[in-house]
Amino acid sequence: MVSYTLKVNGKERQISADEDTPLLWILRDELNLVGTKFGCGIGQCGACTVHINGQANRSCLLKAAALEGMEITTIEGLATDDTLHPVQEAWKEHDVPQCGYCQAGQIMTAASFLAENPAPSGDEIRQAMHGNICRCAAYNRIEKAVATAAK
């Protein structure tokens, strides 16, 4: 066991866990931030995507103990002051989710992408989102919502 401090959604959180525990399981099991989902555990599906210092990252692949001092944002922390992030608003407008399981990861990927490329082409959106798998195949609505959020 090791002890360390993580900054998650703007709050310092004290953690005691095995040294190798992935961030995904710290978020879900220790901090009860269950919006971040387990899909594959091997970096292939994107369901576990969170932001590390604003960049989309797969939390199943990151050792949490190595993230001290970094800003970790989960889907629970994306809205600010009770105002939804523009990507969340666009998701509502386009009624994107079907089963909903992959949606937190999709939204976190889209938010990070649009922060870097606020006026993307359709091809750029598809390229940016293509690593986030949706088993309901809601890809058309996802692409439309990302385009709406970019406006």
Ligand code: FES
């Ligand atoms: Fe992390 Fe699939 S659970 S990429």
